[in-house]
Amino acid sequence: MIEYLILLEGFLLMFLLAFVPGYFENRKPKDPGPLYIDQERLVDPRSDAIHLRATVERLLKEEGWVPVLPTDTPKWLEGKTVHEKALNENKGRIKVFRVKGDAAVPAEAETRSALIVLGDLTSGEECKFSQWISVEGKCQIGQANKLTAVSSVGDLTIGPSSHVSGFADSKTNVQIGEGCVVGGNVGSDGKISVEGSCDVKALSSRTINVISRSRN
Amino acid sequence: MSLLVDIAILIIVAIIFAYTLRHYRFYWDRAFARQEDGSESFAGAYLPSVSIICPMKNEERVASRLLDCLVRMDYPKDNGRYEVIAIDDNSTDHTSEIVDRYAAQYSFIKAVHRSNSKILSKPAALNVGLTFAHKEVVLFFDADYMPPRDCVKRLVAPFADPLVAGVMGRVVPVNAPDTILSRILDLERAGGYQVDQQARHRIGLIPQFGGTVGGFRRTFLASQNGFDAYHLAEDTDMTYKAYLSGRKICYVNTAECYEEVVTQPRPRGVQVRRWGIGHNMCMFDHAFKTIRSRFLPFWRKFDGIMLLGVYFMPFIQMAGWLLGIYSYLFQPPFYRDLLIALFLTLSYNVVGNLALFTEVGASCCMDRRNRSIWLLPLMLPITLYYVLIGTRAFVDSLILHLTVRKRERRNAEEEREKRARSEIK
Numbered sequence: 349m350i351e352y353l354i355l356l357e358g359f360l361l362m363f364l365l366a367f368v369p370g371y372f373e374n375r376k377p378k379d380p381g382p383l384y385i386d387q388e389r390l391v392d393p394r395s396d397a398i399h400l401r402a403t404v405e406r407l408l409k410e411e412g413w414v415p416v417l418p419t420d421t422p423k424w425l426e427g428k429t430v431h432e433k434a435l436n437e438n439k440g441r442i443k444v445f446r447v448k449g450d451a452a453v454p455a456e457a458e459t460r461s462a463l464i465v466l467g468d469l470t471s472g473e474e475c476k477f478s479q480w481i482s483v484e485g486k487c488q489i490g491q492a493n494k495l496t497a498v499s500s501v502g503d504l505t506i507g508p509s510s511h512v513s514g515f516a517d518s519k520t521n522v523q524i525g526e527g528c529v530v531g532g533n534v535g536s537d538g539k540i541s542v543e544g545s546c547d548v549k550a551l552s553s554r555t556i557n558v559i560s561r562s563r564n
Numbered sequence: 565m566s567l568l569v570d571i572a573i574l575i576i577v578a579i580i581f582a583y584t585l586r587h588y589r590f591y592w593d594r595a596f597a598r599q600e601d602g603s604e605s606f607a608g609a610y611l612p613s614v615s616i617i618c619p620m621k622n623e624e625r626v627a628s629r630l631l632d633c634l635v636r637m638d639y640p641k642d643n644g645r646y647e648v649i650a651i652d653d654n655s656t657d658h659t660s661e662i663v664d665r666y667a668a669q670y671s672f673i674k675a676v677h678r679s680n681s682k683i684l685s686k687p688a689a690l691n692v693g694l695t696f697a698h699k700e701v702v703l704f705f706d707a708d709y710m711p712p713r714d715c716v717k718r719l720v721a722p723f724a725d726p727l728v729a730g731v732m733g734r735v736v737p738v739n740a741p742d743t744i745l746s747r748i749l750d751l752e753r754a755g756g757y758q759v760d761q762q763a764r765h766r767i768g769l770i771p772q773f774g775g776t777v778g779g780f781r782r783t784f785l786a787s788q789n790g791f792d793a794y795h796l797a798e799d800t801d802m803t804y805k806a807y808l809s810g811r812k813i814c815y816v817n818t819a820e821c822y823e824e825v826v827t828q829p830r831p832r833g834v835q836v837r838r839w840g841i842g843h844n845m846c847m848f849d850h851a852f853k854t855i856r857s858r859f860l861p862f863w864r865k866f867d868g869i870m871l872l873g874v875y876f877m878p879f880i881q882m883a884g885w886l887l888g889i890y891s892y893l894f895q896p897p898f899y900r901d902l903l904i905a906l907f908l909t910l911s912y913n914v915v916g917n918l919a920l921f922t923e924v925g926a927s928c929c930m931d932r933r934n935r936s937i938w939l940l941p942l943m944l945p946i947t948l949y950y951v952l953i954g955t956r957a958f959v960d961s962l963i964l965h966l967t968v969r970k971r972e973r974r975n976a977e978e979e980r981e982k983r984a985r986s987e988i989k
Contacts, residue, residue, distance in 0.1 A: 369938035374744050379933040381741040382750070385820045387710065390638050391608035391717045 393552045394535035397499050397517030404464055404482045404499075407433065413446060424454050435462065442479055455490070468502065480514070487518075491525070497532065504536075508543075524548065566895040569887055573903055576884040583877065586870055590763035591922045594930070599766060603722040603814060607714075610724040613645040614716060615697035615782070616705060619689040620663065621653040623707035626824070627662045630707050631673065638713040641672050646716075648673045649696050653689040654681055686775075687791035687798040694782075694790050703779035710738060710822040711777070722814035723781060729811035730802070732761065732771060732778035733819030743827040747939060748946050750825070754931060755924035761815045769867035770807060771815035775799035776823075784811065794972075797842025804850040807868065810859040833953050840957025841964065843875040848965045878954025 373379070392398060413431035421430055429448040434441055443461040451465050455472030462479035463469075468486045471477075476494045481487070486502035489495065489510055497514030498504065504518035508525035515532035516522060522534055524542040534540055536553040544560035616634060620627050627650075634648050650673060652660040660677055667675035678692055690704065701720050705711060715733065722728045734757040740750035765771040773780070780802065785791075788805050791798040803813055826832045854860065854868040888904050921940060928936045 366941040370940070370942045373935050373938040374747065374942070377741060377747075377935070379935040382738050382822065383736045383740075383754070383820075383931050383933070385712055385736060385822060387633075387712045389712050389714050391714045393608070 393533045393550055394515075394517055396497070396515045396532065397535055400480060400482060400497065400499050400517075403435070407435065407444065408446070408464070416445065422457065422459060424452065424457055432461070444479075450485070469500075473507075506530075522553070569891050569895055570903075573884065573887050573891060576880055576887070577903060577906055579880055580877075580884070583870065586867070587760075587923055589767075590760055591926050593763040593767055594759040594923075595926050597766065599762070599817075603724065603816065604718075604818065606721040606724045607718045607818075608721075610721055611640060611645070611717070612701050612720055612723055613699035614639065614647070614720060615699040615702045616646075616648045616716070616779075617651065617690060617693035617697060617702060618648065618705050618707060619651045619653050619686055619693065620655065620659050620707040621689075622655045622657045622659060624655075624658040624662060626708045627659050628666070630705060630709060630711075631662070631666045633709075633711050634705070635666070635670060635673075636713060637711065637716050639716045644672075645699070646672055647697070647699060649676055649693045650674070651676045651678060651689050651693050653678050653686075654684060683793050685793055687795055688793040690798070691790040691793060694785060697782060700782060701779060702782050702785060704776050705821075706776040706823070708824040709735075709776060712821065715777070715819050715821055718816050718819035719778065722816065725814075727811055728781070728814050729784040729806035729809075730773045730778060730780040730813045731819075732773045732813060732815050733821055734758070734761075734815075734817050735774065735777055735823050736820050737825040738822035739824050739827065744942065745829060745832060745946070746825050746827045747936070748943055749832070751924045751928070751936060751939060751943065753825070754927035754933075757815075758817065758927035758930055759923040762817045764867065765815035765817075767863075769864055770803070770871055771813050772871065773799045773803045773806075773813050777819065777821040780806075784809075795842060795845065796838050797846055800843055800846045801849070804846060804854065804868070804872075807860060807864070808850065808853050808857050829949065833949065836950055836953045837957045837960070840875040840878070840954050841961040843872070844958055844961035845965065845969070847872040847876060848961070848969075875954055876958055878951040879958040881951050882955040 410433070413433050416425075416430045416432045420432075425445070425447060428451065431446045433444050433446070435444050444464060445461045446464045446466065448466050450467035451469050453459065453469070453471035453475050456474045457472070458476040458478070460478045463477065463481045465481070465483045465485070465487075467484065468488075469481065469483045470488045471490045471493055473491045474493065475490060477496060480497040481495065481499070483498070483500040483502070483504075485500070487498060487500035487504045489498065489506045491507040491509055493507060493510040495510065495512045495514075497516070498506075498512060499515075499517045501519045503521045503523070504516060505523045506512065506516060506525055506528055509527045510525065511528070512530045512532070515535065516524070516530055517533070517535040519537050521538040522536040522540045524530065524534065524540070524546050526543040526545050528543070528546045528548075530546070530548045533550045533552055534542070534548050535551075538553070539555040539557060540551055540553040541557040541559060542548060542551065544558055618630060618634070631648070631650060637646070639646050648670075650663040650666065652663045652675065663675040663677075667673045674696055676692060676696055678689060681688065694702065701723055703716065703719060719731050719733055722731050735753055737746060737750045737753055740746050761771050775798065784806065785802075787809075788802065792801055795801050806813055826835060851869060851872050854865055854872065857865065860868060892904065921943070924940060924943070925937050928934060
């Protein structure tokens with residue numbers, strides 16, 4: 349009989365334990381009240397870039413950034429202060445690298461993590477970025493690079509024959525080189541200069557300068 | 565007797581297992597598949613003329629809040645492309661004055677007053693609104709909703725596809741922190757929309773129009789002679805009418821809108837019972853049509869049947885419990901323990917009418933509200949409450965179907981025959 353009582357007690361304890369965290373969360377909620385919806389939000393061709401900036405801003409404020417292990421650090425980031433953090437997105441979990449200061453990516457380098465550069469970013473030829481890039485300073489992408497999406501606060505220059513599958517957006521000016529393909533929106537608060545030979549899905553800026561070069 | 569009970573339990577376990585797989589499929593798709601939506605790229609680019617119908621019955625507390633949101637809506641209001649039809653539906657408070665005030669102030673708002681109406685139902689009020697709606701697309705917002713400025717542009721975008729008959733946006737409770745019940749309802753909504761509806765939309769199954777924060781093409785509503793004024797789930801009824809006529813419904817996860825949810829168990833019980841009766845009526849009306857439909861591919865039919873059965877599940881659940889207890893006490897077969905363990909495990913994963921637990925947990929992660937997952941076990945008592953209410957709703961709907969509706973249908977048929985005979989003469 350006593351065995352049954354002990355079993356019952358154990359079961360009840362386990363059952364009730366499941367409710368304890370919920371009780372505390374309900375008494376002192378840590379998650380913010382209702383899910384936030386910006387009531388002033390508008391449909392904007394640059395909404396993806398705005399969303400990324402908001403995500404980056406939130407991420408930078410959050411805690412939980414850990415220094416990247418030397419074994420995981422790309423060679424071109426050696427000697428830099430680099431931290432990492434996981435980000436859960438609708439498309440799954442991605443790793444984000446935060447780089448303090450300027451960064452220069454050598455030619456043909458491949459970066460699998462999303463990148464937040466708190467200075468300027470320069471990349472060489474034929475670099476490949478598998479996730480988005482957010483740059484607080486100027487961003488200069490080299491020739492024939494492959495990118496997912498890029499957002500910068502300073503001027504954004506994309507080298508000739510580069511391929512951006514998503515958007516390219518800057519708070520200042522954007523310059524798109526010859527023969528580039530941009531699968532998303534190119535947006536700028538300043539001026540967009542784009543070569544006539546480019547294949548761009550959409551442009552949104554007050555000033556758009558399309559440069560047509562003669563073939564001679 | 566023992567064999568019959570065993571077979572019944574096996575069938576119930578099989579049905580619950582099918583629902584479990586369905587919910588895991590949705591979770592898997594939402595969590596790991598690439599979420600692309602073609603209609604998103606039309607948001608802001610495709611701008612058809614829109615009528616927005618807002619039924620209001622004794623809503624003086626929230627009427628002006630909704631109308632303010634609709635006044636501030638980012639949508640071209642020139643050339644009569646945007647109109648709001650505010651229906652004062654037999655209100656006894658100051659709703660009619662509020663509606664009149666806005667109609668006097670803004671040329672695109674029409675005030676419609678219903679009084680001493682014979683049929684006091686929401687679909688009846690919507691049908692009155694439809695007679696005043698002349699635009700291409702008709703959207704519906706309940707009085708306690710707060711659409712953000714981009715909501716209409718996002719909702720109308722899918723109509724660029726001529727096969728789309730209706731749309732549905734995402735509903736988010738604004739008063740989630742009020743009580744423990746509203747927090748749990750917030751979790752239910754998150755799972756139901758962020759995961760369930762979105763996955764059904766993406767996989768190409770049957771996303772459902774939920775009666776508000778959504779709408780239909782006006783020509784489609786006209787072809788169906790508006791809503792069934794006596795129906796308690798006119799939204800589900802119209803969803804199935806759309807699919808059975810070869811059209812489809814789109815769910816737009818980015819068209820989010822705040823709503824107020826009930827905060828006390830009793831009104832929630834009334835709400836669930838009403839939905840349950842209405843939904844089961846849809847099941848009786850559309851289940852065979854869905855199976856026989858020539859427009860629906862196999863998986864859409866399969867999901868359509870399962871969707872129709874969500875308010876039948878509490879009854880199944882209750883039957884399973886009772887048979888399980890009976891079997892345990894009086895007719896123990898050799899595999900009894902295994903069956904009961906399987907039944908309990910499956911029940912834990914999917915109970916009753918909602919995509920619980922897994923889907924809710926996933927949606928909390930997607931909405932970045934990880935601490936809310938801690939509240940998941942608290943959904944268990946609410947779910948048990950739903951099983952009781954849902955069982956009662958199923959019995960009520962069955963009685964209603966076999967008595968009142970059968971009589972109504974017979975009368976309607978007699979009427980039709982009489983009319984046909986008189987036409988022949």
